[in-house]
Amino acid sequence: MEILARHEILLPVRPAFIVFTLVTAVLLNMLLGWAAWLRPDFVALVVLYWCIQQPRRVGFTAAFSLGLLMDVAEGTLFGQHALAYSILAFAGIALHRRVRQFSLTEQVVHVIPLLIANDLIVVGIRLLAGADFPGYRYFVGSLLAGALWPVVSVLLKLPQRPRADPDHV
């Protein structure tokens, strides 16, 4: 499978594409129906992807401001997602060299704990603010997001893949 190759030489990523994917992730977070506990957090997933792939372009500032936007969109405590995404961005940046060594399926094993830690931070803040524990099914969304990681990685890498040279034999 050429598309799942671990090391390939990619074209530089366009900043407009990064912004586009992040905006799409915010949109997806608001879109899907009523089963709130099944919805994966696409923003966390895409932020983590870019922190691992482009740690010098996407980092704390993007994670923090996207977190604030999500807080407004969902009417949660102002800053709860900002804190969770900042810590997620730190984990992504700290682990980016290690994670990139693995194949996509092996990367899932790294990604799921990070996303669950992201959820745990949100739960912790809300418990401190006086909410009730929402039940363990709250974490199902993160498992789903982890399962989506290979798909997201392949999709987001597509514009960076060099086009095949038609003159090449």
Added chain:
Amino acid sequence: MEHQPPPFFRTGPSPLARLLIFSTLALALIVADARLKYLDTLRQVASVIIYPLQRIAGAPASIAQRASEFFTSSSALRTENARLAQETLNSAAQLQQLAALATENEHLRKLVDTRARVPARTSLAEILYAARDPFSRKIVIDQGSQNDVLPGQPVIDGAGVVGQVTRVYPWLSEVTLITDKGHLVPVLNPRNGLRAVLAGTGNDGALELKFVPLNAEFENGDQLVTSGIDGVYPAGLPVAQVVNVERNAAFLFARIVCKPLAGVNNHKQVLVVHADQTLPERPAEQEEKRAPVAKKGRRGGGGG
């Protein structure tokens, strides 16, 4: 002092330092929002940035609805037409009685010199999306402070009360559903006039009547309407139906589970009620007089 060679690339502060800066900032924001409620302007700014996305988020559902309307079969339309004609006849009879009753009521109210009830103005709003937050039950609707929506206004649908506007942005507002944990509606049982407080439980389709004595007369199937004594919900809006009454002598209060009448999950449109919230002034003088009495009582209790 340890001396380090200069780095090849200038990358600014280390990731750990940045993490500390950003998480301190986030924690400060959380505390300011949860404890001090200072951040409304900042929220308004962010809401303007995210507004286009929120509108787009509401689009697929309305497109799907329009598509399904387009493909409605003629037989379905015919049955619906017959049903509507029947309903119109039924309600026409009731409406004629209602007009007579309304005039009679107005007359009686004038007689007893009470405030005439102002008919509440409503405006149609579309549900854009439901918040993903598992800790609360909230929806976002497409009417905001530009459409005269104010925090605290009740939101209803054809069947009953949906919730209450809790936060208003320029073009959108957030509605907390009655099923939200911590949302209370003062209700009345029209069958016998008993008043109680209806609380959300946090899961869809279940509400609980709080602090109802064991011997209070609530039965399965009782319809509960808003009592209007809170000054938020206009009186007489249907809210819920009692589905289960559990009287256990081991507890002080009966456990009464109700089912909300409004079907929030099925609808796309709701009505925002621009109710007139002119409450009578709080009687300040009386309270001052009462305060020392209460103090005395407490002191007496402490001594005894």
